[in-house]
Amino acid sequence: MEPSPLFKGLTAYAASQGWQYIYPVWSRRAQGLSIGINLHPNHCCNWHCLYCQVPGLQRGPSPTIDGPQLMQELKDCLDWLSQHCAPQTMQDCVQDIAFAGDGEPTTSPQFIEILHSLIQLLQQRPLQDRPAHVRLITNGSQLQHAHVQHALKRLNEIGGEVWFKLDAGTDAEMLAINDTHLPLSLHLQRLQTCCTLCTTWVQTAVVSRTVEGKLVTTPSLAGYQEALLTERGAISGILLYGIARPSQQDHQGCLQTTSTVMLEHYAEELRTLGVCVRVFE
Numbered sequence: 001m002e003p004s005p006l007f008k009g010l011t012a013y014a015a016s017q018g019w020q021y022i023y024p025v026w027s028r029r030a031q032g033l034s035i036g037i038n039l040h041p042n043h044c045c046n047w048h049c050l051y052c053q054v055p056g057l058q059r060g061p062s063p064t065i066d067g068p069q070l071m072q073e074l075k076d077c078l079d080w081l082s083q084h085c086a087p088q089t090m091q092d093c094v095q096d097i098a099f100a101g102d103g104e105p106t107t108s109p110q111f112i113e114i115l116h117s118l119i120q121l122l123q124q125r126p127l128q129d130r131p132a133h134v135r136l137i138t139n140g141s142q143l144q145h146a147h148v149q150h151a152l153k154r155l156n157e158i159g160g161e162v163w164f165k166l167d168a169g170t171d172a173e174m175l176a177i178n179d180t181h182l183p184l185s186l187h188l189q190r191l192q193t194c195c196t197l198c199t200t201w202v203q204t205a206v207v208s209r210t211v212e213g214k215l216v217t218t219p220s221l222a223g224y225q226e227a228l229l230t231e232r233g234a235i236s237g238i239l240l241y242g243i244a245r246p247s248q249q250d251h252q253g254c255l256q257t258t259s260t261v262m263l264e265h266y267a268e269e270l271r272t273l274g275v276c277v278r279v280f281e
């Protein structure tokens, strides 16, 4: 799907305004225009995924967010869209507002405060003058914390949803792809918690890479299917995607494009679990 003129116009407007926290994205998975909220303009994340597209990604603490500035940027963005969506409504032409950005949103101590402010802002606008969805795109690593669980409940109350990262079928794959020593079993417990709190989609990057001269694709299907066995009835589905944009972390040049045939093979196998699977090349 080609980027819309609305996306191009908003991108130019965002650049002219020098926004720090709000950014437009033409999103494959959201299938259209998405408004991103970036709580990590310092490019710090607690994971270091092999395919991550964030330039200069580092490990480190979340920065202090200027909440009023972020909300002003978001308000300006929505006002600009209101003026430029016509004759369509914003619901029709903006797919979502998504917490995403250049690091894991839920590691920010201000995540819940910003979510509350966002909900207030949206509730002041007519329904048709809001984006269609509010989403949290997360690696799920903070789901054990009560304040994050509380935020997810609030997200659920406004009809929002979570996209929860699961790229592995074994501990070794979590380490190789996400560069985290978190055991897969613990990650799956957090997925389970997430599903009890809010509508949850699993999002999975199918990664092909060269290891010692051989092409390896992760997650390994058997391990991944087993990992999802318990939660298959609790998740809304799986968003399965290949790596479309160049990684900024693949310093050895080992990543390969995942073929359409491979993605479709994964999707077919996973559908045998009775799960909805959407594929994004």
Ligand code: SF4
Residues within 6 Å of the ligand: 045, 046, 047, 048, 049, 051, 052, 053, 054, 057, 101, 102, 103, 104, 139
């Ligand atoms: S969790 Fe997201 S932001 Fe963090 S390293 Fe992985 S892809 Fe990048």
